[in-house]
Amino acid sequence: MWQYVLRKLLWNIPVYLGILLVVMLALRVNDPVWVRLGKNATQEDYDRERKDLGLDEPFLKQYGKLLWGFDLERQSWDKPGRSVGKELSQAVWPSLWIALPAFVLTTLVALGIALVAAFRRGHALDRWLMAGAVVGMSISYVVYIILGQYFGAYKLKEWTGAEIFAIQGYDTKRAFWWVHFCALPVLINVALAIGYDSRFYRAVVVEEATRDHVRTARAKGLGERRVWLRHVLRNALIPVITHVMITLPFLVAGEILVEVFFNIPGMGRTLITAILGKDFPMVQGFTAVFAAIFIITNILTDVLYALVDPRVRLS
């Protein structure tokens, strides 16, 4: 297995370098210098800034420099004196405090809904649950956020007189800070994801439940509980694991919209601020970290397959 992991890692090195190359190219499609300089800038200011930022060098040299001297100690262009690593390490926690509970809650609730719907397949309950899921999927993320913020925080305070959920903000020093600042964004994320996830999980479970070996198990007189636990759910785990593992890197990346609207200083907000501010070191640093996590998660997913399903062999 370790050989497999090592080989996959080596294969992914060119992929990783390719990702960095594409991001560097994409960033340089538009010249960031005039915008960074603001008004009243002269050609002399422009030339100096380009030189200071290292953008006057040939592209391949810039790429080589990124690869050769790449470390997270590089200074952010927009935050002089602040390293990319420091910024990212500070931003990752607020993102995790929202994304992780949202992920766990969404997975558990969606799996629960999927199982109920699959178990009652074809019945009214199944149809109602899936209709609800389709409606939930069809609503835009922004609508969830705007309505959530308005009713979940602002109106709730008006109705109850107590500020249970904050309209925006993030302060870990406050009592019950997680409930106050994070619970509402978490609930919004759950509401957004639950429709898609429950439909997906239901489809997986239903597919497994209708396979021949399940029918055979029932024909052999196996109890319904054992059929579901040993033959349906166990085999349904592979697509579920794939879905869960693919989601994992995005937990670190944070949610741009929810972090922007709720003023949460997480990875999503840090990234969008860096992109809008043309802060190349930040964007490149973020991409490098995210791409690495994504590749590692993919390899881990393959390993998990083998652990869950004896038919899968890593070779």
Add this chain to the structure above:
Amino acid sequence: MRIALVILACASLGLAQEKVLRLPIRSDGPKTLDPVRGSTQYEAQVCEQIYETLFQYSYLAETPRLEPLLLEDMPKQQGLVYRFKLKKGVRFHDDPCFPGGKGREVVAKDVFYSWKRMADDDNSPRSWWLYEETIKGFDAYRAAQNKAATFDYDAPVEGLRILNDHEFEVELNMPVYRFFYVLSMFQTAIVPREAAEKYGETFSSHAVGTGPFLLRREEDWQRTKGIVLHRNPNYRDDRFPEGGGDVRHEAAGKRIPFADRIDVTFFSKDQPMWLEWKAGNLDFVQVPAENFEEAYTKRKRTLRKEWEEQGVRSNPVPLLDFIWHCGFNMEDPVVGGYTEEKKALRQAISYAINLDQINDSFYNGINTVYDGMISPGLDGYPPDGHSPAGHRGLDLEKARALLAKAGYPEGKGLPPLEYWTQSGANGPEQTEAVQRDLAAIGVQLKTRLIDFSQLSEAVHEKRAQMFSYAWGSDYPDGENNLALFFGPNGAPGSNCFNYKNAAYDELYRQIRTMSPSPERTELYAKMRDMVLEDCPFVGSMARIRFYLNRPRLKHLRPSETYFNWFKYLDIDPDGK
């Protein structure tokens, strides 16, 4: 019993509740707190609480008027030499960069050091243009020091002379009136050399100034989230102004600042800011365009009754804007040029665009539409916004006649014109409105909807044939806007129209040296009309920002020309 006694003692000692101002900034906040690296109004909003300049704007004056801030009085002038006298007893914030951590007194050499930082390319200065060609020998000093192995801050500059610890002289190349405005801008604020040298790159986030508020710890500034500023306990004895009118202001003579702490929250989206305001968590707010009708009646633009009943007060602030919906690259072979035909083409386009309609449709009709480039409220602004030299629409008959005069009757023979504009906000819809207006006279537009960086690049490289853009004045003087048409400022400089007119340039050189006077205003109007006749842009518009404040916030007179007015704001603890 003991607790009761402690409470009683506190009460009798007057230990009042901490006064906290809760204010919003409508962006991700400043990128730096180093004055020479900053340039945006978001940086000004924070830096002007921490740092101080030689001059400030008078808080209670009806029109912008400068007064001394770190100076004892206004400088004395002898020809091109100005003699400045610093106030005594002004101290920097306490900081470990000083011996014993105690902030020392500000002296004359701090002023020159702070100005010289703008000349040092290693500081990535953003606003050298403020000093350029102004102080005798300063440009030469900058060139020489940036070429030298190390930048020598102690090397002399011909026009900067220290007389003693509190007095210094500045000799200018020529009388430049804007110099005083420049010395009220946060980019020229006074910083201590000890801090700039000790903190180096991190001076951007480790601010040490003389202002009424200070940044206690770097962690108090959470990028993109907010910043907490505390009252400077060593702030000198400064008082609320008396005001010039017959009625003495209720706070006149009281010691400032009033607030113990300012909690600033950065909002990159308007909805959370608006909800926080409605929930009573902010002391003032700028009314977002999409919420305008929630607060004001559309027709009369008066505050709605329910808000008035809550004691909310409305403060409209006219901005020094010059927004044009269609700028022409005067070097372009089709829309540029100065012949009668070329002028007629641009004038035809101007007559065909309905700015009032755009104002109503996209800005709730609250913007000011006017002729020229000089913003409302400044010398040179045309009476009622109308100039006889203007070609403002909508007048389709004139537009068609001029188009025919230009050699394109009903637009025949005129190739589609390239119109570069921003894709954000309601850019596409506004572009459609312009497109529709011009189609009415037979002018076709090929639109290029792009992001701001691409637009900026295209304009600087003279690639944009027609473009929509905007300018916010750096200081309240029409000269700042007239500079946008000064030939030597052509792209990539601020003259993005690449307008060239020798007679205009001559007048600009003249007004640059003049102080406010009826003669200068007359020249401003003459220059404005010269440009309007040549029609290098279709405009103009200026925004009015509406601030709302709750009754608990006292003495608010917001301005966006300067931001050091937070020190005048007080909180009524019993107010809502």
